[in-house]
Amino acid sequence: MKDRAYESTTKEDEICCLIGRAVIELSDATQPLNKSTLSLKLLSMADGEGDDDRVLLYWLARKAINQPHQVVNLSAFRQAR
DSSP: OOOHHHHHHHHHHHHHHHHHHHHHHHHHTTOOOSHHHHHHHHHHHHHTOOOHHHHHHHHHHHHHHHOHHHHHHHHHHHHHO
């Protein structure tokens, strides 16, 4: 049986890494860094991805950027259970 807490932490870490990679790529290209450019960068990175699970992670990363309060509330809900 898988440990669900470990699994969710891994997904959250992957999402953080995707956001970090997008930030670095924008910075390297001397592009402005804001919610809009970061969201668009994540979208373009997802377009080049062939793995559906990874595409979902990009979608979740974009949601975390655009709706951070909903993501935080979801994490708090998981911890309370």
